[in-house]
Amino acid sequence: MEVDKGKGEAEETRKVAEADRDTVTLKSxxxxxxxxxxxxxxxxxxxxxxxxxxxxxxxxGTDLKQIGSEALENVVDYCNKHANSIPSAALISSSISFxxxxxxxxxxxxxxxxxxxxxxxxxxxxxxxxxxGMERLLDVTCHKISEMMKGKSPDQIRxxxxxxxxxxxxxxxxxxxxxxWAFYDD
Amino acid sequence: MEDAILRxxxxxxxxxxxxxxxxEHVIFDVLSxxxxxxxxxxxxxxxxxxxxxxxxxxxxxxRSRAGPLLIGVFHGPQKPIMHMPWYxxxxxxxxxxxxxNVLRVVDDVDQTKLxxxxxxxxxxxxxxxxxxxxxxxxxxxxxxxxxxLDDPAADDPMIQFSTFGRAMPxxxxxxxxxxxKFCQIATLEEGAGGGAELTWRQGPAAPFLxxxxxRCTPMEDGVYFLPCxxxxxxxxxxxxxxxxxxxxxxxxxxxxxxxxxxxxxxVELNGTLAMVESEEGLCQTNVWLLVDSEKxxxxxxxxxxxxxxxxxxxxEVLGDGRVLLMNLVEKQRQGSHRLTLRWILQLRxxxxxAHTDLVEMPREYKGQMALYRGSLLRCSSAx
Numbered sequence: 001m002e003v004d005k006g007k008g009e010a011e012e013t014r015k016v017a018e019a020d021r022d023t024v025t026l027k028s029x030x031x032x033x034x035x036x037x038x039x040x041x042x043x044x045x046x047x048x049x050x051x052x053x054x055x056x057x058x059x060x061g062t063d064l065k066q067i068g069s070e071a072l073e074n075v076v077d078y079c080n081k082h083a084n085s086i087p088s089a090a091l092i093s094s095s096i097s098f099x100x101x102x103x104x105x106x107x108x109x110x111x112x113x114x115x116x117x118x119x120x121x122x123x124x125x126x127x128x129x130x131x132x133g134m135e136r137l138l139d140v141t142c143h144k145i146s147e148m149m150k151g152k153s154p155d156q157i158r159x160x161x162x163x164x165x166x167x168x169x170x171x172x173x174x175x176x177x178x179x180x181w182a183f184y185d186d
Numbered sequence: 187m188e189d190a191i192l193r194x195x196x197x198x199x200x201x202x203x204x205x206x207x208x209x210e211h212v213i214f215d216v217l218s219x220x221x222x223x224x225x226x227x228x229x230x231x232x233x234x235x236x237x238x239x240x241x242x243x244x245x246x247x248x249r250s251r252a253g254p255l256l257i258g259v260f261h262g263p264q265k266p267i268m269h270m271p272w273y274x275x276x277x278x279x280x281x282x283x284x285x286x287n288v289l290r291v292v293d294d295v296d297q298t299k300l301x302x303x304x305x306x307x308x309x310x311x312x313x314x315x316x317x318x319x320x321x322x323x324x325x326x327x328x329x330x331x332x333x334x335l336d337d338p339a340a341d342d343p344m345i346q347f348s349t350f351g352r353a354m355p356x357x358x359x360x361x362x363x364x365x366x367k368f369c370q371i372a373t374l375e376e377g378a379g380g381g382a383e384l385t386w387r388q389g390p391a392a393p394f395l396x397x398x399x400x401r402c403t404p405m406e407d408g409v410y411f412l413p414c415x416x417x418x419x420x421x422x423x424x425x426x427x428x429x430x431x432x433x434x435x436x437x438x439x440x441x442x443x444x445x446x447x448x449x450x451x452x453v454e455l456n457g458t459l460a461m462v463e464s465e466e467g468l469c470q471t472n473v474w475l476l477v478d479s480e481k482x483x484x485x486x487x488x489x490x491x492x493x494x495x496x497x498x499x500x501x502e503v504l505g506d507g508r509v510l511l512m513n514l515v516e517k518q519r520q521g522s523h524r525l526t527l528r529w530i531l532q533l534r535x536x537x538x539x540a541h542t543d544l545v546e547m548p549r550e551y552k553g554q555m556a557l558y559r560g561s562l563l564r565c566s567s568a569x
Contacts, residue, residue, distance in 0.1 A: 123208075130212050138215060146219035154230035161208070163232050175230050181290060181326075182226035 024052065026076070027061030028069040040079040046133030066131050071124035074117070078137055081113060106140045114144040214238060218247045222289050222562035245561045254502055254510065255289065256531075257281050257308055257323060257558040259300055261550040262293050279308070281323055281558050284510075284531070286545035290562050292326045300554040301349060301402055307359065308556065309349055309404070318348035320361065320374065324562045329374065331361035331384065347396045350374065351404025353431035360431045362409060364392045371434050389434050393427045403452040403459070408437060410452050410459055421445070426452070426461070428479070441482035443474050456503045460487070464497070471498040473509075488536060496527060502557055509534040512555050513541065529553060 023035045042049040051057055064072065106114070114122065122144060129137040149157060158165060167175075176183060208216075217225060217239065225248070229236040238244055262278035279300075281290040301309040310319045310328070318332035332348035350361040359374040361384060368391050372384035394413055396402055401412040408430045413423050424445060428437040442449070442461075449461045459476040461484065473488035488509060490498055497514040504510060513532050516525045529547040534540070 126208065126212060130209065138212065142212065142215040143219045145216045149216070149220060149228075150224055152224070154228060157228055157231050161231075163235070165231075166233050167230065172230055175236075179226045179229065182223050 024048070024057050025059065025061045026072060027058075027063050028067055028072040029065050030069050032069040032072070033061045034069075034072050034076045036076045036079050037083060040083045044079055044082060044134050044136065046135070048132060064131075067128045068124060070121055071128040074121065074125050075128050075132065075134070075137070078113060078134075081109060082136075106143050110140045111144075114141055117144075119148075210238070214244060214247070218244065218251055220248070221252060221283070221287070222248075225563055239563060245563050248563065249561060253284050254504075255281055255283055255558040256501070256555055257300070258547075258555040259552040260548070261552060262291075265294065277552065279321075279323060281562060282545075284544055286531070290323060292321070292323055295321070295328075300556055301404070307350075307560065308558070318350075318361075320350050320359070322560070323558065324560055329384075331372070331374075332363065347402075349402050349404060349409055351409045351431050352406070354406045356432060360434075362389075362429055362431070364396060366395055367391050369429070371431075390436055392429070393425075393436060393439050394423060396427070401451065403454055404431075405454050405459060406457065407432075412449055412452055412461075426459075438480070440476065440479050443484035443486070450497070451499060453500055455500060455509075460500065462498070462500060473500055488534075490534065491539070499555070501555065504533075507536055509536060512547075514553075529555075531555075 022038055024038050024041055026034045026036060028034070038052060042052050051062065056062075067075070114125075117125065122141060126138065126141045126145065128134075129141055149160075152160070157163070213235075217228070217235075220228075225239050229239055258280055260278050260280050262276040264273040265276050266272070267274050276294045277296075279292040279295055280288050282288050295310065299310060308321050308323060309331075310321055319328045319330050321328040331350055348361065348363045350359060352358070353360050361372045361374060363370040363386070369389040370386040371389050372386045374384070392411075396411040396413070401414075403410050408428045411427045411429075413425070413427075424442045424447070426440040426442070428440065429435075430437055447463050447465075449463050451462050453460050453462060455473070455475065459479075461474045461476070463472045463474065464470070465472055469492055471488075471490040471492060472486050473490070474484040475487045477483050477485055488500070490511075492498060494516045495513050496516065499512045500509050501512060502510040511532055511534055513530050514527055515530050517528050518524075519526045528549075529551055531544040531547065533542045533544060535542075
């Protein structure tokens with residue numbers, strides 16, 4: 001399964017012309033500007049597609065107050081890489097997937113893309129993808145988080161997701177006994 | 187519920203806006219990628235997570251991502267006999283995914299003949315006596331459905347054959363016991379508990395007596411039986427019997443595709459009854475699909491040439507037409523000239539005839555595999 005990785009890097013470093021009509025400028029919560037191709041933005045993000053169609057795109061940088069610069073950089077990076085990846089149809093036949101849901105498992109380049117992210121950067125990217133309505137990126141990032149969760153205990157999960165334990169000791173013991181098989185090692 | 191599911195994570199600087207949160211649908215997406223085991227464990231995380239993981243919509247989404255699951259019989263570890271200095275062999279059920287990952291083990295089961303069915307429950311039978319049991323692999327609870335006929339009017343208690351299936355369209359699980367002169371039917375009440383006594387009612391006699399549970403397959407429109415293999419060549423007996431679970435009556439018998447043939451098993455493929463037949467000294471396996479049960483019309487859908495293969499058991503036809511099957515293949519033992527037989531889970535492409543190996547079954551695999559249609563995420567039993 002060979003995916004062209006080189007093209008993505010080249011695209012990333014490409015200087016985008018200032019007033020190019022093919023791109024939109026996005027502004028992060030901390031005021032940094034990022035350019036992304038209009039076509040990719042509209043195709044991958046339902047929110048950006050709506051803004052482009054509705055004419056609410058600001059040439060001086062569309063404010064995305066909910067998204068930090070690091071997450072927005074990753075979003076833009078993903079859009080560029082996606083535009084340059086081999087269409088997934090070519091890959092499906094060679095891989096064995098039993099996924100019958102409309103979502104396909106992440107492809108090689110998508111796995112590499114999320115693997116290099118730190119824990120915090122990954123969670124920020126999930127939030128950004130959710131905010132921008134980027135279904136595919138949301139799936140890929142959620143898949144990565146789920147992989148990190150395997151083999152973890154409920155205590156560790158509460159810590160990672162910062163969830164308060166609202167069970168009593170007795171209730172927890174009851175679940176543990178009911179589902180004893182699930183508490184052995186994965 | 188919303189509050190508890192939200193994540194109140196502190197950003198380590200450079201992030202978004204202070205306390206960020208993951209909405210419920212994102213948590214849904216994350217968890218739906220996980221296999222059953224960690225999910226069952228994560229019920230302990232919070233009440234909101236437990237509610238989400240038990241939700242039918244979530245269960246459906248998780249299952250569609252996990253792909254088909256299999257359940258099979260394996261040799262388990264030896265266990266000490268109580269108060270004795272000896273050990274006994276045990277058998278266990280394993281639920282596994284297509285990559286061979288074991289998701290659930292039900293250890294030390296005493297009924298170990300597994301019927302080929304595609305339900306959330308499995309039907310087991312004893313190795314020697316056909317005393318069947320219905321089992322829910324998610325909870326490991328078993329309900330005995332077989333037994334000797336305890337009718338005092340009968341002078342000779344008959345060993346019977348038992349199975350169960352799901353009646354459609356009512357959706358009720360029903361157990362059937364077949365004796366020589368009549369049959370008995372009982373409805374498996376939901377939530378009745380494992381120790382519940384079933385109430386049996388009498389039904390009509392079967393057109394012929396099935397010989398063992400492995401030659402039976404329950405489908406949506408009834409339970410189908412093959413005659414005993416030594417009867418398959420006897421004129422008038424080479425046919426398939428079908429019991430309609432909804433009307434509780436026997437359907438007209440279905441003739442075999444050919445007068446003389448040796449079917450090895452019946453199996454449901456994509457909702458259609460399929461008969462698997464070995465031909466020409468085991469060199470070829472034919473899979474016949476029943477297209478018209480009233481006129482007994484079958485079509486030979488798959489012809490599988492068997493090179494170094496001893497037995498083929500189809501399990502499922504995937505959405506893209508590929509056939510999931512178990513193949514008993516001969517292999518050269520390492521460092522020896524002796525041959526050994528191993529079961530391999532394979533995918534067959536019907537267009538090219540190519541087989542792709544998925545998983546080689548471990549040595550302890552006992553040779554019975556069925557599709558598992560249930561969900562391991564449930565913690566309450568189906569009966």
